Amino acid sequence: MVTKGDKILIVFILISAVLIFAGFQAYGFGGGKTYAVIEVNGQPFQKISLGQGGPKLQVKVPGVLGESIVEVDKDKVRMLYSPCPDKDCERQGWASRPGQMLVCLPNRVVVKIQSDRAQNDLDAVSF
Amino acid sequence: MVKHQKIIYLSLLVTFGLVLHIIENMIPVPFPIPGAKLGLANIISLLAIVMYGVKEGLTVNILRCLIGALLTGSMSSLLYSLSGAVLSTLMMALFYKYFRKVFSLVGISIVGGVTHNIAQVTVASIILSTFGLYIYLPFLMVIGLFTGFFTGLAAFFISQNLFITLNKFNLPGEERIKR
Numbered sequence: 001m002v003t004k005g006d007k008i009l010i011v012f013i014l015i016s017a018v019l020i021f022a023g024f025q026a027y028g029f030g031g032g033k034t035y036a037v038i039e040v041n042g043q044p045f046q047k048i049s050l051g052q053g054g055p056k057l058q059v060k061v062p063g064v065l066g067e068s069i070v071e072v073d074k075d076k077v078r079m080l081y082s083p084c085p086d087k088d089c090e091r092q093g094w095a096s097r098p099g100q101m102l103v104c105l106p107n108r109v110v111v112k113i114q115s116d117r118a119q120n121d122l123d124a125v126s127f
Numbered sequence: 128m129v130k131h132q133k134i135i136y137l138s139l140l141v142t143f144g145l146v147l148h149i150i151e152n153m154i155p156v157p158f159p160i161p162g163a164k165l166g167l168a169n170i171i172s173l174l175a176i177v178m179y180g181v182k183e184g185l186t187v188n189i190l191r192c193l194i195g196a197l198l199t200g201s202m203s204s205l206l207y208s209l210s211g212a213v214l215s216t217l218m219m220a221l222f223y224k225y226f227r228k229v230f231s232l233v234g235i236s237i238v239g240g241v242t243h244n245i246a247q248v249t250v251a252s253i254i255l256s257t258f259g260l261y262i263y264l265p266f267l268m269v270i271g272l273f274t275g276f277f278t279g280l281a282a283f284f285i286s287q288n289l290f291i292t293l294n295k296f297n298l299p300g301e302e303r304i305k306r
Contacts, residue, residue: 001283005229006237013241013272021265 034098034115036077038070041108050075050096050113063107070102070111077111079104133179137187140178144171144191145198152199160263162207162247163270166240166278168195172216173236173282174289181220188212210250211243218242232286236279240271 038045038061045061048054054074061068066083076096079089082104089104098115147167156163168191176184192212196205219239222230230238244267252260 001231001280002233003229003231005226006231006234009230009234009237010272010276013237013268017265017268017272020261020268024262024265 034075034096034113036070036072037112037114039110039112040064048072048077050077061109063104063109065107068104068107068109070109077102077113079109079111082107082109133183137175137179137183140171140175140187141190141194144168144187145195147171148191148195149198158266158270160266160270162244162251162263162267164274166243166271166274169215169236169239169243169275169278170282170285172212173219173232173239173279174285176216176220176223177232177282177286178289181217181224184216184220185213188216206254207247207250211247214246215239215243231279232283233276233279236282237272237275240275240278241268244268244271 034050036048036050038048038059040061040063046059048057048059050072052074055072056074057072058080059070059072061070063083068079068083068089069081071078071080073094076094078094079092079102082089084104084106086106089102089107089109092102095102095111095113098113100113102111104110145168147170151165151167154165168188171191172184172188175187189209189212192205192209196202196208216239219235219242222235222238245264248260248264248267252258
């Protein structure tokens with residue numbers, strides 16, 4: 001019923017699946033570069049590239065109310081400190097995916113995550 | 128007479144395939160991977176290839192896809208299923224014709240399942256113009272392997288019983304199964 005050729009075929013397909021998977025893992029799938037774009041009052045302030053080899057730093061952003069501190073940790077960004085009264089921006093936590101945004105409305109500081117690939121990224125696709 | 132018998136048999140196969148297609152659509156898929164499904168209709172296309180040949184297998188499978196898409200109301204998935212059906216039927220026919228000594232129906236069904244998934248992913252990535260979908264390919268290949276294994280087993284048992292039945296009533300198709 002299951003011949004020797006079948007078994008060889010099964011093993012071959014399993015190995016090739018593992019190899020393709022390993023290849024994607026090793027080379028990373030050309031996800032494009034992502035950037036954190038910090039804007040103050042609608043004007044671009046600073047652009048920081050994110051990723052596994054990205055920087056780990058804190059950026060002082062002069063806003064309307066005072067100085068916000070944006071923390072960048074390799075591939076994610078958060079609002080570490082803000083002088084605004086309600087601290088909603090600090091509570092948003094980390095942002096890492098393209099399209100995500102950190103907004104501090106009182107201080108007029110916005111951090112957008114952008115990608116150089118797929119500007120018009122699809123939200124969902126039905127199969 | 129034989130010609131009409133054959134047409135009736137092919138339409139019966141299409142009907143069986145449609146029923147399996149519709150039932151399969153009702154079964155929820157436990158994997159969060161788009162395109163992963165049981166592929167029960169593969170049993171029928173494999174049987175059509177074994178009983179009648181490449182041309183008839185293609186006819187049965189393409190008709191099944193077209194009518195199935197109309198019945199289940201997902202025309203957008205027609206492109207994926209049609210491309211997968213055509214490529215997998217061709218590959219299964221090729222393997223059945225030239226490597227029948229090496230692979231049993233189980234192996235041929237596995238080839239069909241995996242090529243179906245490869246064609247599907249390729250067409251999907253062309254339509255969505257992103258090659259990121261290929262990251263699903265290893266998972267789809269493994270799923271296609273398992274579903275292909277079981278549909279192949281089903282096709283194997285069916286073809287054995289079908290041979291006895293067709294032989295009893297002296298109907299077309301049996302001489303091809305016997306070979």
